[in-house]
Amino acid sequence: MPIFTSSRFRRAVLPVALLLALAAPPAAAGDPPTREKLGEALFSDTALSFNRTQSCADCHNPMAGFADPRDGGVGGAASVGADGRSIGDRNAPSAAYAKFSPAFxxxxxxxxxxxxxxxxxxxxLKEQAGGPPLNPGEMGMASKEQVRQRLAENPSYARAFVALYGAGVLDNADRAFDAMSDAIARFEETDAFAPFDSKYDRYLRGEYKMSPEEDLGMTLFFSTQFTNCNLCHQLKRIPASPGETFTNYEHHNIGVPVNAALRAANGKGPKHVDHGLRENPAAASAAQDGKFKTPTLRNVAVTGPYMHNGVFQELETVVRFYNSYNSRTVKGATNPETGKPWGKPEVAGTLSMTELETGPALDDRRIRALVAFLKTLTDARYEHLVK
Structure with a gap:
C-alpha cells in the first residue's frame, strides 16, 4: 500500500516515482516515510490549491521537463491559475536542475x-516552493492556515508530517507551511530533477558519438571566438565539463520584446512594463531594470516557448534573436516566426551590450548546428519529445 493517498499523486507523479525506483534500491515493505517522498506527494497534490484543481506538477510537469506543456490559450507563454481565468505575465521556468542555483x-x-x-x-528552493500556493493568480490559497487545514485533513499526511517534522507540526500554520515547503524542496533536490543523462552527458562518458552537426554546434557553443553563448551559459571554468548546468546564474537584460498577445490575454495591456530584477526587493534599483536570471539550457529543446515571457515559440528563433545583435542583414533583423522586425526591448536602458555583441554574425549552417547541440542537452527520458 502507498504511504500517501492523494489521487493526484497516483495519477501524475507515478512515472517519476518509477524513475526514482529504477535509480535506487527497492525500499523494503514498511520502510518509514522520507521528506523527499512526502514532497513527491505534495508536489502533485491538487488539495494545495483553493478549488482543488491545480498542483505544482501542473506548471512543472514531470513528463515535460518540469515545465508547463499546456497551451492555456496563449501558446504556452504563461500558465493559467487554479481559477481557470488568471494568466500570468511570465513563462513558468523549468524546475529541473533548479537546485543548483545559488542563493541570490x-x-x-x-x-x-x-x-x-x-x-x-x-x-x-524552499522559499520558492512556498510561493505558488499563496499566490492568488496561481494556486490561490487564502492563507497558511488554510494550507494547514488541507494538510491535516489527509490522514496519511498527518502521520508522515508528525514522523518527519515532530509532534504538533500540523497544529500550527507557520510550522505546517514551513514543513510543506521543505518537503517539496527536498523532492526537487532529488536526482529525478537532475539526472545528467543527456546525449551530451553520455558523450562526455564515451557512451554517445556526436553527429557532425552536433559536434560543430558544441565547438561553436564553447568557443570564445565564434559565439557569445558561453559568456552566460557556461558555469564550469573548463569547457565541456561534467556537471555543467549551462548557466552562470547572472541576471541580464537581453532586450526581449513585449509579448503583445500575452499582454492582451492577461489584461495587463501594452503599457505595462515587467521590470524584472528591479522588482526583487534585494535589487530594487534602476540599474537592475529589465534584467532576468540566465536560465539553464538543460532540456531547453522540450521546454518552450522561450524567454521570460514566452515570446518565442522555436529554439532556432531564440538563436537568431541573439544573432540579430551582430547580424546587420535584412534577414538578421527579422523574426522568422512573424516575418516582422524583432520588436523593441521592453526595457532599453540596461542592455548587456558587451555580452550581446561579442562574437561575429552566424550563418544559417552555424545557427542550425547550435540548435542541434542544444537538443543534445535533453534528459534521456524526454528525448522522444525533441522535434
Whole structure:
C-alpha cells in the first residue's frame, strides 16, 4: 500500500516515482516515510490549491521537463491559475536542475546572481516552493492556515508530517507551511530533477558519438571566438565539463520584446512594463531594470516557448534573436516566426551590450548546428519529445 493517498499523486507523479525506483534500491515493505517522498506527494497534490484543481506538477510537469506543456490559450507563454481565468505575465521556468542555483547575491563584478524565479526573489528552493500556493493568480490559497487545514485533513499526511517534522507540526500554520515547503524542496533536490543523462552527458562518458552537426554546434557553443553563448551559459571554468548546468546564474537584460498577445490575454495591456530584477526587493534599483536570471539550457529543446515571457515559440528563433545583435542583414533583423522586425526591448536602458555583441554574425549552417547541440542537452527520458 502507498504511504500517501492523494489521487493526484497516483495519477501524475507515478512515472517519476518509477524513475526514482529504477535509480535506487527497492525500499523494503514498511520502510518509514522520507521528506523527499512526502514532497513527491505534495508536489502533485491538487488539495494545495483553493478549488482543488491545480498542483505544482501542473506548471512543472514531470513528463515535460518540469515545465508547463499546456497551451492555456496563449501558446504556452504563461500558465493559467487554479481559477481557470488568471494568466500570468511570465513563462513558468523549468524546475529541473533548479537546485543548483545559488542563493541570490551580488558577485565581485556587482552583478546579481542566483535565486529562484526569473527575478531571483526567492533565495532558496524552499522559499520558492512556498510561493505558488499563496499566490492568488496561481494556486490561490487564502492563507497558511488554510494550507494547514488541507494538510491535516489527509490522514496519511498527518502521520508522515508528525514522523518527519515532530509532534504538533500540523497544529500550527507557520510550522505546517514551513514543513510543506521543505518537503517539496527536498523532492526537487532529488536526482529525478537532475539526472545528467543527456546525449551530451553520455558523450562526455564515451557512451554517445556526436553527429557532425552536433559536434560543430558544441565547438561553436564553447568557443570564445565564434559565439557569445558561453559568456552566460557556461558555469564550469573548463569547457565541456561534467556537471555543467549551462548557466552562470547572472541576471541580464537581453532586450526581449513585449509579448503583445500575452499582454492582451492577461489584461495587463501594452503599457505595462515587467521590470524584472528591479522588482526583487534585494535589487530594487534602476540599474537592475529589465534584467532576468540566465536560465539553464538543460532540456531547453522540450521546454518552450522561450524567454521570460514566452515570446518565442522555436529554439532556432531564440538563436537568431541573439544573432540579430551582430547580424546587420535584412534577414538578421527579422523574426522568422512573424516575418516582422524583432520588436523593441521592453526595457532599453540596461542592455548587456558587451555580452550581446561579442562574437561575429552566424550563418544559417552555424545557427542550425547550435540548435542541434542544444537538443543534445535533453534528459534521456524526454528525448522522444525533441522535434
Amino acid at each position: 547575491s551580488f558577485n565581485a563584478k556587482g552583478r546579481a546572481v542566483g535565486g529562484q524565479f526569473h527575478d531571483g526573489r526567492a533565495a532558496t
